[in-house]
Amino acid sequence: MHRTICDFALDLVQNSIEAQASLVMFDFFETENDVTVFVADNGCGMSSEQLKKAQDPFFTDGIKHAERDVGLGLAFLTQAIEQSGGEFEIDSREGQGTSVKFQFDKTNIDTPPVGSAANTFLAALTYPGGHEMVINRKFNNGADIYSYSLTRSELSEAVGGFETSGSLRLLRTYLLSQEGITEEQAVSRKN
Amino acid sequence: MNLEELRKLRDEQKQSLSRRNTDNKDIQIIVGMGTCGIAAGAKDTLEAFIQELEEQELSTVRVTQTGCMGLCYVEPTVEVVMPDMPDVIYGKVDPEVARKIVRKHIMHKTMVNDHVFDRPAADIVEEGGNQ
Numbered sequence: 001m002h003r004t005i006c007d008f009a010l011d012l013v014q015n016s017i018e019a020q021a022s023l024v025m026f027d028f029f030e031t032e033n034d035v036t037v038f039v040a041d042n043g044c045g046m047s048s049e050q051l052k053k054a055q056d057p058f059f060t061d062g063i064k065h066a067e068r069d070v071g072l073g074l075a076f077l078t079q080a081i082e083q084s085g086g087e088f089e090i091d092s093r094e095g096q097g098t099s100v101k102f103q104f105d106k107t108n109i110d111t112p113p114v115g116s117a118a119n120t121f122l123a124a125l126t127y128p129g130g131h132e133m134v135i136n137r138k139f140n141n142g143a144d145i146y147s148y149s150l151t152r153s154e155l156s157e158a159v160g161g162f163e164t165s166g167s168l169r170l171l172r173t174y175l176l177s178q179e180g181i182t183e184e185q186a187v188s189r190k191n
Numbered sequence: 192m193n194l195e196e197l198r199k200l201r202d203e204q205k206q207s208l209s210r211r212n213t214d215n216k217d218i219q220i221i222v223g224m225g226t227c228g229i230a231a232g233a234k235d236t237l238e239a240f241i242q243e244l245e246e247q248e249l250s251t252v253r254v255t256q257t258g259c260m261g262l263c264y265v266e267p268t269v270e271v272v273m274p275d276m277p278d279v280i281y282g283k284v285d286p287e288v289a290r291k292i293v294r295k296h297i298m299h300k301t302m303v304n305d306h307v308f309d310r311p312a313a314d315i316v317e318e319g320g321n322q
Contacts, residue, residue, distance in 0.1 A: 001230060002230045006234070010234065011229055071226075076226070122237070123234045123237055126255075128256060128257075158201065159197065163253050163254070163255060164250065164252065164254070165240075166251060168241045169241055169245045173192075173200070178192070186238075187242070
């Protein structure tokens with residue numbers, strides 16, 4: 001299962017991209033006591049029947065990998081939520097899109113570690129595709145307070161695409177600076 | 192830093208980059224980022240590649256993400272495609288191994304033998320996934 005809350009969030013963002021969304025909204029809000037993530041897309045959506053099945057770890061639609069049973073992302077998330085007393089909501093309409101919201105209680109001992117927001121945004125933004133993505137980040141732990149927004153098309157234009165190591169390095173530098181993390185801290189972090 | 196400063200930084204680096212070797216633009220690193228990859232820490236692997244490529248001043252290597260390659264038992268998996276070397280899928284690529292791949296495979300054309308695995312699963316090869 002995923003190790004950090006960030007891993008769960010990244011998995012949801014990819015689900016949205018793979019649902020052929022042209023717009024993905026990704027909110028990542030953190031306070032002293034909780035972490036709230038909201039991911040919404042305008043992709044293919046699911047009928048209520050499909051939605052029920054999507055949450056079943058033993059179900060796979062067989063489209064992406066015909067020979068294999070995969071599709072554990074949501075199941076992992078709900079399992080982690082259940083064990084740590086968090087909240088989870090999913091809403092989907094066929095042909096219109098899907099939105100998922102979850103909240104973890106940071107004070108619960110069974111809550112996974114938060115993980116690194118900067119490297120999660122790096123992976124989420126550079127996942128291939130022609131979609132737009134808007135990330136809203138808010139952080140307030142009582143001592144440090146900051147918030148910022150990231151728009152995929154703007155960043156891609158600013159760094160010159162997301163494919164080469166040179167532009168990815170620029171993007172990484174930018175994301176670390178938004179989080180107020182120095183290069184040394186990023187290197188020594190064991191996440 | 193704001194977007195304007197980011198653009199400026201890019202322009203500055205562009206000038207210093209043009210002086211460097213551009214032979215490495217045919218090199219591609221593909222990181223598996225399916226649910227299995229994420230669970231095994233592929234996000235950190237991706238970041239380690241970017242970091243190490245920066246340290247080695249390799250700025251035109253293509254780094255891309257893909258879904259599950261069907262080797263979930265050895266995640267994080269990474270495929271390296273480059274001239275003069277066979278396409279290789281590496282498994283169990285933690286940040287440490289990622290750095291080794293940059294230094295040995297990419298810079299010195301020597302495989303990191305302990306981490307070499309096979310081609311992707313049959314269903315992905317048929318679809319033409321990463322081929």
